[in-house]
Amino acid sequence: MAFVNLQNVTYKYPLTKTPVLQNINLQVNEGEFVAVMGPNGAGKSTLCYALAGFVPHFFKGEISGSIEVDGKKSSESTLDEWVLNVGLAFQNPFNQISGAKYTVFEEIAFGLENIGVPREEMKDRVDEAMSLTGISDLADRSPYSLSGGQQQRVALTSILVMRPRLLVLDEPTSQMDPIGTREVFGVVRKMAEEGMTVVMVEHKVEWIAHFADRVIALKEGRVFLEGKPNDVLTSDLLVENGFGISRYTSAAREAKKQGLWKKDKLPVTLFEAAEGFKP
């Protein structure tokens, strides 16, 4: 039995006509790192909200099918219980700052205070989470004084510290530089290896290829492609359907037409491309 199990999930926001999610079937194993990609309006964020319980508990609207995490059905739970198991961090870092705290350290402890973690344990967990994501030096700064990328790290840390079994991330690196992005992917990979299940919406295909176990491509609310990162990310179908692909893949595809790329598989990352072009 998969850790995350979505069966025929179809969902419509209130006052709208077309469903944003259509007949989604999705299984994720415990400790697996799944990346989700797709063009605008594909339903990526809605899928995140559905996994994290906000669809339908927060947004209302019409839902059919079933969402199960760790054997528990979302429809039979309440949002405040659901978030204990499933953590969500999303794109806009500014709106994720609680506003109720004056320092980064307090900000990260906010969730633990809410769920009643004892003081000493709380401090240890915050320290540990901050050193994991590399923001220990920001502890005494005001969350509002940070850059967008730093705020995104704080948002991620604030969720990691709650130790969810399933971590749902919706473009958590959109405001980060390449170094920051790499570090965050590294952290997420590490969490997955320690047994946390991760579903992450991302556009940065090279990093997906490097770190994720599996890729799901969404289009118009349906699962369009699914499989190993390299298989999905080099598929001809992606380009034809308006997905963003890696520049190394495009380059190698051109090269293949002219007989310069000899391998079967197309590359996604710089490293794979360099390997393939070796004489």
Added chain:
Amino acid sequence: MLEKIKNNFNTQTWVLIPIAIAINIAVGQIVVLLKLPVYLDSIGTVLVAVLCGPWAGALAGALTNIIWGLAIDPNALPWWPVAFFIGYMAGRMAEWGFFKSWWKVVVTGFVVALTAAIVSTPIAVYIYGGITASGSSFITAYLLETGRGIWQAVFSTNFLVEPVDKITTAMISFAIILGLPKRTIGGYPKPEQVEVEGGADKNQMYIAIGVVVLLVLFAAFLLRNVLGG
């Protein structure tokens, strides 16, 4: 009772209140900058009241004056009960269906103004002895000079000043709600209270103007009685 208070508050209410307080204060300051003869410092309070309920509105109002008084202008502090009742009354009027079209919103503004005038009178009399730090106290002073009693003078002044301000406030709040995406409104505790009826066409505007004229006549009549002709 407790249940009725509780149903005003969901997470969106708690998030909206700080933003509403900030809107109250920031708009209040913009109005001072533009030197307009109104306060417009309760738009946020009215928004909370109609979207979430009277108790949420009352809380937003009271906190506005407390925070304003402690952090910016000390003279705002003693008036927190007025702001409390502005929020409460606006919420009650919305519950009774008076926030669904322009003319009803005008009536809401008038009732809120009357409430504010009544509640601020004892505060002005007991804490300030009738003469407050506001510009409208010149009217009170004039009425006192011409031999009116203190209660009469203070209430008449409030009653002259409040309706223009509160009707404008209610109408701006309604315009804001008309401009918000429906999906955004759906997440608050009482979205059904602001379901617009009768459309936003010209006729609605004419009815609203008619109601304003009637209210002005009514106000003049009341004032004449209060001042004894």
Added chain:
Amino acid sequence: MRERLSFHIKRDSALHRLNPLTKLLLVLALILSAFLTPFYWTPHILAILVIPILSVIGRVGREYLSTAFRLILPAATFLFLMQAFFHPIGKEIIFAFYFLDMTLESLMFAFGNAMRIVVMVSAFTIFLLTTHPSELMSDLSRRGLPGQFAYVIISTLQILPQVQAKAQTIISAQRSRGLETEGGFFKRAGALIPLIGPLVFGSLVEVEERAIAIEARGFTSKHVKTSLHEIPDTPTDIFLRWFLTTLIAASIGLKLWLS
């Protein structure tokens, strides 16, 4: 406009070390005795003697003085002048200027009233100078105030400067596009909507996401909340609170007995 809406000065003093609730009771006792006292000079003594001494004990004397001159005195002076000239008590006019006239009684009345306002605001100022807002809210939450109140107060204090900054940006942006904020009444009234529209809508669309973010972090959890900071509450605090409560009860009692 100030960047931050917190007066708090981080220092170590007897006042800083007191429990926030004790200090809140002290503020209440000062205000009530200023307003309820039967003796004319009580508010004056409080304002001129007691409050400055408190500010020195709290090691915030300089900060208190600067707030007093910048914020409290202008407000109190204005009120004093308004009341001294306009309050219609007393017969004997001691000072007249066109239609303005001042009697000894109205002067005394205005002076007493201004001092009461000074006491009220000063007491709060010293409280805010020596108490961090999150310390106050943690302590009140620990004593049973719902956690949502702490959230509302602190986030208002943090959001307000941002909204004011946003307002400034919108004002200068609209001015540079030719919006007139000076001139005749109708011009100024017409400027209102382009100024407050973007401000209000911009802030309201954030509400949904902010609500999601805090719910994801257990904001509506039914667990008993804990607090990161431990707020000191010593036997001195408990003794002081008893003393202040007695003082408050006495001033209310005296007022009732005399009236």
